[in-house]
Amino acid sequence: PQLTTTVVSCRPAEWQAEGSHGKKEVVSGFRVVLEDTLLFPEGGGQPDDRGTIDGVTVLRVTRQGSQAEHFTQTPLTPGSRVQVQVDWERRFDHMQQHSGQHLITAVADHLFGWKTTSWELGRLRSVIELDSPSVTAEQVAVIEQSVNEKVRDRLPVSVRELSLADPEVEQVRGRGLPDDHSGPIRVITIEGVDSNMCCGTHVSNLSDLQVIKILGTEKGKKNKTNLLFLAGNRVLKWVERSHGTEKALTALLKCGAEDHVEAVKKLQNSTKLLQKNNLNLLRDLAVHIAHSLRNSPDWGGVVVLHRKEGDSEFMNIIANEIGAEETLLFLTVGDEKGAGLFLLAGPAEAVENLGPRVAEVLEGKGAGKKGRFQGKATKMSRRTEAQALLQDCVSRQSGGVRPQAAGAGAPLPRTGPCGP
Structure with missing residues (x-):
């Protein structure tokens, strides 16, 4: 147009x-x-x-x-x-959804006495807020059947304009006029079904709606229920998307659509079991690594460890098991060239001063207390620079001896942290 x-x-x-x-x-x-x-x-x-x-x-x-x-x-x-x-495609879509809302609203009111208190024409689906604390699936099915019968009856939809003084205005359904309204009142009538004050755009016959699908209900505001629906072309697009998803799942799950839910449940249970076993193994590994580091003849100075697999709990288990108060423990997990997590443990004052500096080197952020500082890093590739920072600190504190990472060296003195 x-x-x-x-x-x-x-x-x-x-x-x-x-x-x-x-x-x-x-x-x-x-x-x-x-x-x-x-x-x-x-x-x-x-x-x-x-x-x-x-x-x-x-x-x-x-x-x-x-x-x-x-x-x-x-x-x-x-x-x-x-x-x-x-843009006719957008306009016609809005016409279908808006006329569909009028029809559903009228039928819900006629069948169950539920008033529509508001509605929203969403980008993918529309929502009608009904003045009812609950709506059953059986009631939804009855509404859906009734509205689609009226669509098949090809009932005409007409537009009239009434003056504000026209006594017929009092007989027309509506939720009130805007404060800045001027001019005549526009009334949309579905023949034999509903007359409603409305400024929106509508189809001229219910047959243009093609079909209405009510997707179900959601709990709304206090004592309200939201009814979710699609009308016309949106139903076809929804079927197309659902069919595409069904085909993809059939190929992935190697079973028919009727078995998809059960197959996904089995996969979820299997994944939970694997995750539990993996977590237990990771915890056992953390304890083993902690004891190996603590009992190593090269223990002291700055101890560094990186693993691609792991999480914050993994690093904290190692730190807890080691329990060192005179050694700087620098642990990292994640992608060696990407992002990851880090933990610095040791003398409280040293960790408090060095933690933020390590985070800055790794281009990350973190927080800590009581001898622990941990956080996220975006540049794990810079962990050697962080390690050098820590070793330099230990070297200056211990009189020039530069300890090796996870190697020989003197313990970090208790007398004060490394300065900036």
Whole structure:
């Protein structure tokens, strides 16, 4: 659909847009007002349209009173004639979901007396908030069957405009008008089913909905239940995604779709057992390593150990088993050229001073107390530099003797930590 209209105004503006990973970012551009528009501004639970004005992309549309404001990153000349075009795929999707919401709302009210207190047209699925503390699966099935029967009946959907003084307004369902509402009241009617005040866009016949699928319910706010649903093309896309996932799982699990859940449960149980056995072995290994280091004839000075496999518990077990108070113990686990974890243990004052410096060398961060400092490192490849820092400290404290890592050397003196 296209519309030829006139630019009324164009002013510099900033607004918040959704950037990468769903984060909000400030965008600079222009706020454009047209004499008339095809593009729906957000409202009534429905997101705004997208489209173009003379080929210029419209990034957002909002309502200010009776005006729609179009946000662009290219200015448009006031007084010029322009052509507005709507993104029909997005618009039709919103029409299907919004008309689907009206139908579900009316049926839930008729069958069970549940009022809709709010709704949200989401990017992947929509949510209706029902004024009921609980909704059973059987009740959901009854609602779904009823709404799809009405879709198959091809009931027409019509739009009327009533003046605020029209007595019929009192008979129309609605949740109230916005404070800044002006002009006539728009009423959407599903023949024989529902009449509702609404500013949103809708299909002209329920057959355009194709089908409605209610995905289930979730606990909502106090004494509310959220009903999750899809309408029209979203159902087809959902089936396509589900079928693709089913095919992939069939290939991975080597079994039919009917056995997928049981196969995954078996894999989970097997993984838990393997993790438990691995953890026990890792703990035994930590104890063995600790005793080997402690009983080594080369024990003293700075003791260094790195393992690719391990975690914080692994390093702490070694430190606990060793229990050295006169030796600096520098342990690391993780990718030798990437990220990992580190632990520094030894005399409390020395560790307190050296811990942050080791973290800085490893380009990481950490914290500690009582003779322990541990944290995350992003550059494990620099652990030799950290080791050299510690050995230099021991060398200066012990009168110039530079001990070898995990090798011979004097114990670290108790008289003061290494300075900066």
